[in-house]
Amino acid sequence: MRLIGVVSSASGLVPRAHLYWGFRGREEFLARAAEFLHDGIVEGQYVEFVGQGSVEELTAQVRELPGGEAGLRTRQVGVCPVEQFFVMTEPGVVDAVASVQSRITAGKQAMAAGFSASRAVVDATSVVRTPRAREAFAQFEHLIDVEMSRLPISAMCAYDTRLVDHATLAHLAALHPVCCPGAGPLRLYADPGTDLAVAGEADGASAVLVTAALQTVLPLLPAPSLRIDASELQFADHRGLMLLDDALAGQGRTAVLQGTARTLSTLAQLLPLRALRVEGVAAR
Amino acid sequence: MTGQPHHTSAVHAAAIYRTEAELVEAAVPFLTEGAARDDALILAAGARTAATLLPHLPPTATVTQLEGAYERPATTIRHLLELLRARPPAAGRVRVVGQVPDHATQTGWWPWARYEAAANALFGEFAFSGLCLYDARSTPPAVVDDVECTHHTLVLGPEWRPSPRYVDPVTFLRRPAAPGPDSLPSSPPAVELHDPTPAQARRALQQLAVGRMLDAATTDTVVFGVSEAVANAHLHGTPPVEVRVWVGADRLVATVHDTGPGPQDPYAGLVKARGADEVGGYGLWATHQLCDEVVHLRDDRGFTLRLTVRRR
Numbered sequence: 349m350r351l352i353g354v355v356s357s358a359s360g361l362v363p364r365a366h367l368y369w370g371f372r373g374r375e376e377f378l379a380r381a382a383e384f385l386h387d388g389i390v391e392g393q394y395v396e397f398v399g400q401g402s403v404e405e406l407t408a409q410v411r412e413l414p415g416g417e418a419g420l421r422t423r424q425v426g427v428c429p430v431e432q433f434f435v436m437t438e439p440g441v442v443d444a445v446a447s448v449q450s451r452i453t454a455g456k457q458a459m460a461a462g463f464s465a466s467r468a469v470v471d472a473t474s475v476v477r478t479p480r481a482r483e484a485f486a487q488f489e490h491l492i493d494v495e496m497s498r499l500p501i502s503a504m505c506a507y508d509t510r511l512v513d514h515a516t517l518a519h520l521a522a523l524h525p526v527c528c529p530g531a532g533p534l535r536l537y538a539d540p541g542t543d544l545a546v547a548g549e550a551d552g553a554s555a556v557l558v559t560a561a562l563q564t565v566l567p568l569l570p571a572p573s574l575r576i577d578a579s580e581l582q583f584a585d586h587r588g589l590m591l592l593d594d595a596l597a598g599q600g601r602t603a604v605l606q607g608t609a610r611t612l613s614t615l616a617q618l619l620p621l622r623a624l625r626v627e628g629v630a631a632r
Numbered sequence: 633m634t635g636q637p638h639h640t641s642a643v644h645a646a647a648i649y650r651t652e653a654e655l656v657e658a659a660v661p662f663l664t665e666g667a668a669r670d671d672a673l674i675l676a677a678g679a680r681t682a683a684t685l686l687p688h689l690p691p692t693a694t695v696t697q698l699e700g701a702y703e704r705p706a707t708t709i710r711h712l713l714e715l716l717r718a719r720p721p722a723a724g725r726v727r728v729v730g731q732v733p734d735h736a737t738q739t740g741w742w743p744w745a746r747y748e749a750a751a752n753a754l755f756g757e758f759a760f761s762g763l764c765l766y767d768a769r770s771t772p773p774a775v776v777d778d779v780e781c782t783h784h785t786l787v788l789g790p791e792w793r794p795s796p797r798y799v800d801p802v803t804f805l806r807r808p809a810a811p812g813p814d815s816l817p818s819s820p821p822a823v824e825l826h827d828p829t830p831a832q833a834r835r836a837l838q839q840l841a842v843g844r845m846l847d848a849a850t851t852d853t854v855v856f857g858v859s860e861a862v863a864n865a866h867l868h869g870t871p872p873v874e875v876r877v878w879v880g881a882d883r884l885v886a887t888v889h890d891t892g893p894g895p896q897d898p899y900a901g902l903v904k905a906r907g908a909d910e911v912g913g914y915g916l917w918a919t920h921q922l923c924d925e926v927v928h929l930r931d932d933r934g935f936t937l938r939l940t941v942r943r944r
Contacts, residue, residue, distance in 0.1 A: 533831065551830060552863055583834055585859055586914045605821075611852035611922065618918050 350497055350539070352525045352547055358383040358606065361526065362391050364465055364502040366493050368524035368531055369605035370509040370517050377506055380528075381469040382413040384504040389415050394500070395425045397556055398433045398473035411524050415628070424459040424463070430474055436528065437484070444474050444487035451492060455501045465500030473508040480517050486564040489523040494568075497538040520563040538576045542606065543569055547580035550588030558588065562595035572601060577625075579607035587614055589624065598622035644794065647778060657789040659729050662763050666727035667693035667843060670810060672719065672747040676701035676708075677731035677765060685729070688888050701771040702732050703850050705747035706902050706920035711901075716758040718924065725759040737766070737775050738927055742811035745775075746826070748782035749804040750902050755875040774916045805898035811927040814940065816885045821879040829866075830859040833875050837886075843878050849944045854884045856940040857923045860915035861888035868892070869935065886939045893937030894928060938942035 352379040358380040361367055366386070371377040381397065388395040397410045406427035410416040419425030426455070435446035436623045458466040476482045495501060505524065507517055519542035525547070526536075533554045539545035544565065550558050574596075584592075588610070596603050607611075613628030647658035666673050667690060675682055676698040689695065702708055716726055732744050742844035751762065766779055780786065780797040781804055787793075822844070823836050835854050858875060865873040869890030877886045897906065901920040905913045916937075920926045925940035 395643065479796055539697050549834075551859065552867075553830065578752065583855065583859070585830070585856065587863075590914075609852045610849060614922065615856065615918055618921055619914055 394463040467502035545577040573584040574603040593624040646783035647787040722730040820877040827874040865890040892936035
């Protein structure tokens, strides 16, 4: 069972989670990082602190966090500059597939070293600064989310909201099962029982986001016909359903939304949907 | 004119009967002739009317009974249009004897008046014959007035005559509406929102549902209807948008008001919007399909959509 939802702190997301956090300033970032790292230390996980700056600078930051000094000493906590943490195709642009493989390998190494799991706090602001970098990293976010749904790997993906535009932030947030408040209305994430899961709300106001998130995710999903767990989809209006349908049809895919409210399946039957079918349940 | 006219175009007639004998005299020949012509025969009326009519039909007549077909006007129109469109051109007519439920003529007539007017235009291109039954003993005089204005033919016993008061559908639908008042909105609303976004309106309704322990089906329906109405008000209306919701023992009533003139299409909500496309334009129509009653109110302050959802 994955952790899903909107949270007001980075505490308590154990044993593992894939968290989006948009921060406004270093103080907020470090406060959330401390929460996420602390839980990892208590759980016996290997914890990595990833950000801009040299190893020395990052180490100095971790020393200021509760448990950081001790963690560094026992090597339960490590630091890594962001450009070394990911495999890069060019400065600022990650290689999504290679980076995911790298994280899987690192996770296995942590387990082999006796840790219960691995988790990372990543200030990813510097790898989403251009449209190409953003799309590459968005692909990484979904691919690593798939791995996080089945492997003991966790991450808090943090972005400086003063340096990244709102649409990009909403797009990236939409690729996480757990988000900070105000991150965006809709989330698409991996679900071990189906091909994909959707949570939140899909309406006319979230049209751009729905389209962008699906454009990232759909090419990464192998099945031509998808089963999408929608039990956490709180609301969709007619426009939201039609946008989902349009995005699926545009990429030659079909999908079944499973576990929605009965009202939504009734609504779907009224609409000229080409690629989307909705299976409602009596009560949820 | 006496006796049934033989039409190639649509027929939309009303029988306002005062006795069971008049009911039989009006409806039985209509169905019997349809049986002889191999028409599809549909009886969309309550059990009492069915029990009165069916024993008088020839044994060879095959009648499909649709009790509950008149649940909501827009739903009835959708089902009938689907039926008519699916009928092969070479097949006989679709012949419907229908009866709006008593409770609708007593307290929720206005949406059905729109239905009756719109039926003339919406079914006009099909091989459709409709005979609408109204019991004069229980139908309010104002409803009888509307029935006479919305059916081009009136049937009294065996006699079929043109309605002298018939009004073309667009003219009727553009008349200032006089929907029956709902008693709930005279009390203070449980929710009152000034210019909310659709998401804010949904949030307020979901909180209301938790506080009042409303069931999921009722909540989902009213949340959908209000959200679509607020989205439409922002998209097509004039701000500010005001939302009010009342919770009764048996129903929820919500109003969504803006200061614009409201939809200009006289058939708005009864059929899909003209220009509905692959990404939108179905909101008001879908609301009419899902909510138990949807009323369009206009006054000098603007347009109000009033939604009623019965508690499940």
